[in-house]
Amino acid sequence: MPRTARTRWRVGLTTTALLTAAALVPAPAHAEDVTDYAITVDPSSAKGAKIDDMMYGVFFEDINRAADGGLYAELVQNRSFEYSTADNGSYTPLTSWTVGGTAQVVDDSGRLNERNRNYLSLGAGSTVTNAGYNTGVRVEQGKTYDFSVWARAQGGTTLTVTLKDTAGTLATARQVAVKGGWAQYKATFTATRTSNRGRLAVASTNAAALDMVSLFPRDTYKNQPNGLRKDLAEKIAALKPGFVRFPGGCLVNTGSMEDYSEASGWQRKRSYQWKDTVGPVEERATNANFWGYNQSYGLGYYEYFRLSEDIGAMPLPVVPALVTGCGQNKATDDGALLERHIQDTLDLIEFANGPATSTWGKVRARMGHPKPFHLTHIEVGNEENLPKEFFARFQQFRAAVEAKYPDVTVISNSGPDDAGSTFDTAWQLNREAKVDMVDEHYYNSPNWFLQNNDRYDSYDRNGPKVFLGEYASQGNAWKNGLSEAAFMTGLERNADVVKLASYAPLLANEDYVQWRPDMIWFNNRASWNSANYEVQKLFMTNVGDRVVPSKATTTPNVSGPITGAVGLSTWATSAAYDDVKVTSADGSTLLSDDFSGDASKWTGSGRGSWSIQDGSYVQTDAATENTMVTAGDPAWKDYDLHVKATKKSGKEGFLVAFGVKDTGNYYWWNLGGWNNTQSAIEQAVDGGKGTLMTKAGSIETGRAHDIDIKVRGRHVTLYLDGKEWGSFSDDKPAEPFRQVVTEDAKTGDLIVKVVNAQSAEARTAVDLGGAKVASTARVTTLAADEGAVNTETDTPVTPVTSTFRGVAGKFTYTFPANSVTFLRIKQK
Structure with a gap:
């Protein structure tokens, strides 16, 4: 939370005093010993867990496309003409290839082997060209590229292999003489200029069969x-x-x-x-x-x-x-x-x-x-x-x-x-x-x-x-x-x-x-x-090699009751809703809609196809995901929601939302989710969803279900067809200040790792528990606006290293807003 909205507490000398101080009257903001948080380390304790060398992987x-077109260095897409509609409805065996002249993909007894069944029969005087991945075949000036192809030409032929883009040649063309049954043929290119839009072409003077057309950069990782x-x-x-x-x-x-x-x-x-x-x-x-x-x-x-x-x-x-x-x-x-x-x-x-x-x-x-x-x-x-x-x-x-x-x-x-x-x-x-x-x-x-x-x-x-x-x-x-x-x-x-x-x-x-x-x-x-x-x-x-026990003060939790409007949604499913009623804890009606008229009380994102049909509100698009429509006041609290829901068709069930603040912040009861295998309570916060509870179960098509949701404070009870399905309390704080301390056995360093996931800096008192340390620390900091995203041309989230010269047994350090900071402190 912003500094102006967060209480600053006076720091004592012990953990007990620190926690007790959090309940006292705030100290003056100008006092030298005023900090936002405190970290207390116990380096002499033997309780810290050992950290295995292979912990993170x-x-x-x-x-x-992490492999082909990615980590695997092959530059030719669909090199063996094996793409199929079984892989993707838009694929054919010639996906990523363009034919000049005559050519067809064949699967017969003349194939290369039983695992590599398709091959290309290329007509005399014809050419086949590959488009690679993304914008094309990537080559860099001066780099070497290894071409290979399995080919067959009983009467003999010459293959001419070229690398070009729309501006012209990218390397000197190579010619390969082919004769007889299946054999592998190779050639080498050196790129004369750099291009992201290259095309690899193979032309044949006479009829030939081709398979496993490949172009590899010579410069692979470890030259493997x-x-x-x-x-x-x-x-x-x-x-x-x-x-x-x-x-x-x-x-x-x-x-x-x-x-x-x-x-x-x-x-x-x-x-x-x-x-x-x-x-x-x-x-x-x-x-x-x-x-x-x-x-x-x-x-x-x-x-x-x-x-x-x-x-x-x-x-x-x-x-x-x-x-x-x-x-x-x-x-x-x-x-x-x-x-x-x-x-x-x-x-x-x-x-x-x-x-x-x-x-x-x-x-x-x-x-x-x-x-x-x-x-x-x-x-x-x-x-x-x-x-x-x-x-x-x-x-x-x-x-x-x-x-x-x-x-x-x-x-x-x-x-x-x-x-x-x-x-x-x-x-x-x-x-x-x-x-x-x-x-x-x-x-x-x-x-x-x-x-x-x-x-x-x-x-x-x-x-x-x-x-x-x-x-x-x-x-x-x-x-x-x-x-x-x-x-x-x-x-x-x-x-x-x-x-x-x-x-x-x-x-x-x-x-x-x-x-x-x-x-x-x-x-x-x-x-x-x-x-x-x-x-x-x-x-x-x-x-580090072991955890050094440490404790930190926390941020005051200021959350109030669950508040928000209500919503109806579907996910790759068609469903009908009826008899929606929202009643406050004192019994007064906040919303009632039996859809006997129009749907003017409801607003949505425009996804899906909503309409009134036979006195129900029906979403008929069985392909679109998250079609939520909402009604009511985002300030509503302590209420009961009733709705009748019926799955009509599709992969899943239906979703009933509550505590809806906006399109990115809400709760919903997802009934028949995950391809109609389970139901869950999910919470969306700033567009990201987390699961609060799940149960196995499916939703029957055509059956009307009574859904009742009771919201009281931060506690919610859910009923399906009159029986309690489950309940939860969303009262766990999302603590933005976290830390851990480890020790590196080889260097003797204490590594103080602090996360400040809020939009205000955190001035912190650090007590190293009597450890004898050097006065300087090597600091690595990651800090940026919380919405920052690294791209090809801009990397706002980049580590910055520095030296902090104020280390002592007890010292104060200000951790930047929205930051991860590692302090490596030498022990004497």
């Missing part, structure tokens, strides 16, 4: 063959991550579990299976990506292991558990298929760790890495909504791995949310089975992260450890980074419980976005760090 999933885009890999490496979780995510446990068969051809929309992704790239599959495009598997398990090794991180692969997630909610009962996947998991460990003479270690060695990759952790499953079905199968994976590889930790998970019936059931099963580590995922509002710094304070210290495999607040503005930083101080304070943590997702191509927020953004010419990245990097490169 990165999570890579092929979402937002079939390598990674250098600037993106360097940004990942700069985080100094302790682990790399791969390849997903929803990518892992969605799609068909079926195998390839001659009858069906290659299975499109097949679940991610690691054996599809290793070996020579021309023998690897392509597949439909869960996020709506094609994935080539050129970036496969071998490359993930190699990246982990190159950046000094622990590899942490995820394998499917034969229970789908991410809204699909299916479990296989095929025992033979389950056994095959369990064996695949054992084979994966052998691929990573086995000697070069073993079956799968030999595959790794042939790919260029005879030494093991030292795999120590593996995760089974991801965000399954069927916890009992998942856990029954997980136990079989776990038993098989532990029997053959007892030193490998097998990680379980707790579903897709931070709370709710699925989460509770999963955790109970994991605790009872004494699982070593459980993966938690959540994406919530900045407000939720400020409110839940203490989430892990009450976790069982002797139970399963936590792997926070995916988390982020909903946005890439600086306010999101601030809230995540505040939350991370709680992760570090609980480092004895939270052993691993990774922000998600890692990468986003700005022209192919399915999900946001994201840590690193890029296009075909540049990449840039989000505000969230800068927070992650600051924490990941200044972890």
Whole structure:
């Protein structure tokens, strides 16, 4: 809150006195000892948790074109002509290609191999041109690029390969003589100028067959063959991550579990299976990506292991558990298929760790890495909504791995949310089975992260450890980074419980976005760090080895009762509403609408298609998301809301809102959300939503439901068809001032980490508890306007380093508004 609205308290000498002083009369603002907050450190205590070197890592999933067109350095899109409508309704085998002359894509017995089924039959005198990704094929003046193609021409032909843009040539053309059956042909280009809009063209004098048309920059990360885009890999490496979780995510446990068969051809929309992704790239599959495009598997398990090794991180692969997630909610009962996947998991460990003479270690060695990759952790499953079905199968994976590889930790998970019936059931099963580590995922509002710094304070210290495999607040503005930083101080304070943590997702191509927020953004010419990245990097490169116990005063909580209007909404669903009535606590009617006339009491954003039909207010668009209309006064408090709701068609149920202040601030009861698998209370704060409670359940189409919501102060009780569904109290403060202190064993530094997530500076008294320290501290500060967003051309959230020369056993430091500050203080 603004300084003018926040009380400033006199600082005492002890923690007890500090807390007691908060209830006293404010001291004069001009007094020298007046501060806003106080931090008290106890460096002599032995209670601080040990922090593992691998605590913070990165999570890579092929979402937002993170692999092809992103981290994987290949510059040709759809290089093997395998794009399909199964991947995306707009795709054809010639997507990203333009034909000059005659050409057709063929799938017959003349194919390159069974995994690479399509090839291009190019007519004599014809040309085929590739458009690359984003605006085109990116080349830089003076850089070397390696071209390759698999080709066949029984009568012989000459291929002329060119790199051009609309302004002219980008490199000297190359000619390749082709004759006979399938063989790989190569050429090298040196770019004569820089362009973001290049086109790669292959022309043939006579008829020829082409496949796997490729153009790679020679300058990949660590100069690895079939390598990674250098600037993106360097940004990942700069985080100094302790682990790399791969390849997903929803990518892992969605799609068909079926195998390839001659009858069906290659299975499109097949679940991610690691054996599809290793070996020579021309023998690897392509597949439909869960996020709506094609994935080539050129970036496969071998490359993930190699990246982990190159950046000094622990590899942490995820394998499917034969229970789908991410809204699909299916479990296989095929025992033979389950056994095959369990064996695949054992084979994966052998691929990573086995000697070069073993079956799968030999595959790794042939790919260029005879030494093991030292795999120590593996995760089974991801965000399954069927916890009992998942856990029954997980136990079989776990038993098989532990029997053959007892030193490998097998990680379980707790579903897709931070709370709710699925989460509770999963955790109970994991605790009872004494699982070593459980993966938690959540994406919530900045407000939720400020409110839940203490989430892990009450976790069982002797139970399963936590792997926070995916988390982020909903946005890439600086306010999101601030809230995540505040939350991370709680992760570090609980480092004895939270052993691993990774922000998600890692990468986003700005022209192919399915999900946001994201840590690193890029296009075909540049990449840039989000505000969230800068927070992650600051924490990941200044972890420390143990937590030093510390305490801080807090901000006075001035929240009042829940206030706001009411609303009706749908999400990819058509629904009808009737008999809306809002009654105040004293019994007076605030709103009554049976829709026997018009809908003049309601206003909306214009999304969806609302109309009066047969005495109900009906939203008929079953595709549009968040169609909310509202009525009433934003100042309403202490009221009862009744509405009758009926799902008519679509994927989900319906949403009834209350406490509506504006389009970005409200609560709603989401009944039949997540593809009609569960219901939840969600709170939106400044446009970002967080989940307050969830329960499994679906909404029946065509059935009228009575919805009643009782709001009293900050407590809310919800009734579905006359029975209490649940209740909650939203009375937890969103504390903007958070801190943690760690110690670096190697340097002896105390690292004081402070987050001030408010629009006023925080003058703070710091008591180092008798520690003998140097008089100067190395300071790293991230500070910006809370709405600041880093872009390709402007990075307002950038670390600033400085020196503070006023350090003593007790000193005062002013933390800037909207800031994250790390003070590294030398101990004598």
